[in-house]
């Protein structure tokens with residue numbers, strides 16, 4: 001669906017299917033527009049009720065262009081939230097680059113949300129940490145990123161400025177809400193294999209604090225679309241070679257579950273800020 005086209009046809013396809021998806025989404029949630037979208041990665045989905053009680057939930061596959069997710073802990077569900085006059089959608093689950101459908105499929109949710117009117121995109125993820133300052137179980141603000149995927153959702157001469165990808169305004173507001181919240185540079189890795197210890201040493205040298213397999217392409221697409229971006233990570237493991245133990249999926253889910261009470265009020269504050 002996403003990769004069998006020439007580059008300019010792909011770009012045109014992405015734009016038209018996001019438009020189509022936005023129309024279908026607004027019709028499905030019975031709203032004239034949305035104000036924000038939340039993309040919930042591993043760990044955050046369970047805390048998503050902090051954003052608000054959904055008045056509607058349905059499978060992402062009901063909307064054009066969305067793929068049924070494959071990663072564990074990703075439900076592939078869209079939830080609609082109202083807060084006063086404002087409306088938001090939550091994507092519980094995302095399409096990752098490592099699923100093989102290409103960068104455009106990975107950002108389809110973001111483009112759909114923006115086509116539906118969203119001017120804020122909240123991107124959440126679970127990640128590994130390269131620094132003791134950001135310990136396992138801690139939420140962190142993404143301050144900036146390095147895109148290690150060698151991919152981009154942009155096709156053609158779209159010279160998007162990425163100076164302040166992750167909104168300084170929203171980061172400052174969240175630091176004011178919770179002075180203990182950490183902040184770091186996120187390295188976006190293609191995956192699906194975790195890094196080698198040598199790759200983690202390389203990243204450390206380059207200034208990476210957090211590492212994961214999502215977020216960077218979505219952030220780029222959101223900035224291209226003119227939306228304000230907030231990036232939130234949950235540290236679920238120390239990066240390869242730093243802990244002396246191997247990385248396990250189970251450990252990730254355990255840490256994520258334990259963190260729910262910490263993530264929920266954070267999301268409530270984000271909702272208050274972006275749906276005011």
Ligand code: 8IG
Pocket residue numbers: 042126127128129189191193194195211212213236237238239240247252
């Ligand atoms: I959870 O240590 C989670 N996702 N690339 N490295 C990468 N992705 C991750 C990691 C990690 N932990």
